[in-house]
Amino acid sequence: MRLDDDTLLREIEADRRGELRLVPCTVVALAAVVVFAVVRTAVGG
């Protein structure tokens, strides 16, 4: 593994961009909460 500045900078940038995946993950989880609420309301009244 090379530890020059360019390589390390690219790694930082990749990790920074990697954090963007948290957004779709949260959207999926929130969609599941909506489904839960709808089902609960429909079934339980």
Added chain:
Amino acid sequence: MPEQVVVVLTVLLAVLVALGVLPVVAGAMQYLLIPAHAWINHYGRAAPHLPRVAVVVPAWNEGAVIGRSIDRLLSLEYPPDALRVYVVDDASTDDTPDVVRAKAVQYPGRVVHLRREQGGQGKAHTLNHGIEQVLADDWMQALLIMDADVIYRPDSLRRMSRHLADPRVGAVTAYIREGSPEPRYLTRFIGYEYIAAQACARRAQNVLGAMACLAGGAQLHSRENLVAVGGRIDTSSLAEDTFTTFRTQLGGQRVVFEPNAVVLAEEPGSIDALWKQRLRWARGNVQITRAFRRLWFRPAPRFPQDHPDVELRGQPMHGLGGAAFGLIWFTLLLMPAFMVMVAVGLVGLYLLDIAVPGPDVALRTFQALWFAAGGAYVLITLLTVLVDPQTGRRCWREALTFPGLWSLAVMAAAFAPDLVLVRLPQLLGYTLTPLGVHLVMLTLYASVALTMVGAWLARRLELTRWGRPLTPALVYLVGYGPLLCAITFDSYVKEWRGAAQVWDKTEKTGRVLG
């Protein structure tokens, strides 16, 4: 009963239940902060930075793991001449000294064996022995504190050190992941817990700008920060990691969580060992709460107007006193109390409903409570698994049963009471009497607190001859979450009684392979 008394009692009991919802609110709030980490993170100020790192490893009877840990450390993707390992042997009685001395010969100048002839005072004393040595000369630019049994991924140290390029950062912590190659039921629960408590919660704390704790097995301090916190680790509490974390932030230095620096750790394989480890942590948190009592929910002092960093002038020095951070801290600390409050509130409302027939307040409150808890459960469980899908895949069953099968059944009963009161008895061929209905409802209402009793029983059961086959079933039934709450409750009792501070070291076997 006079109407006004009924109204006052109803309101008081409903408030008890409402307070019990606070952990649900805090949990959901914390998880809603996680996506913000896509933008509010420290990568913008990170830069290539490979300081000379002294690794201090406290070791007491770590012969089974210390050799491999040293090998792993010295094969990290990090400049070899910028990495030294100082093993502080805390008067080990096994072959730890021989193993470390052999490694010192194998890696001349890179491994140092420090021996304490009288040990057993705890991790902080052991660490201080090593820190004193590394501060004695100017070689060390950053200090990595770790445990003897943890395994660093090859890229983890350099992923941590890049944040120290920012002089505002005093310390960096990594993502500790449960690392057993063949996890048992308890280690799978811990695996899921660590995604939630670290990969998720610490991202949220990055966003809030307030970190609750540097992981004991992975904390990288700048030399300046180490000196600023007094050049030593606090020895007065059982939570020396948290103490250092708070002292760092109170001094105006940031603490950053690096989610991509992964460190594998071996975790307890029995409830008894888990109980001892977590009791130490929970008691430490009670001590921290007391020690920093003037901090909570109060505005932080501001950086002086002549601070060398122009951007910081007039800015708050830390985020520990923020309302959101305080809510997260206290809802976790007081979780058992909240659970008891919910049970007392619901049972009280039910008894009131019996005494004064009217609108079914208890049932409506019960349903609203579980509606909120159900929504938070879906959000937290799914997002936790998605944040670390690799770990999530192997512990999805424990993710689903984290609150306990019993609590999930209670949730179902809250949504459809007829199922429990009418259909299930009919299925079994009988009809519930009015007394039977009361008993079932009271059990459901008190169940939040009763699960903690079940968790306590699981620890007792584990020590019996039937423990091996039955304890896992009981833990899945009552839930791992309530087990942690029972331990926290125990910490209240121990602190209240002023029980001796015992350093019950978690036994390690070296089964983590990385």
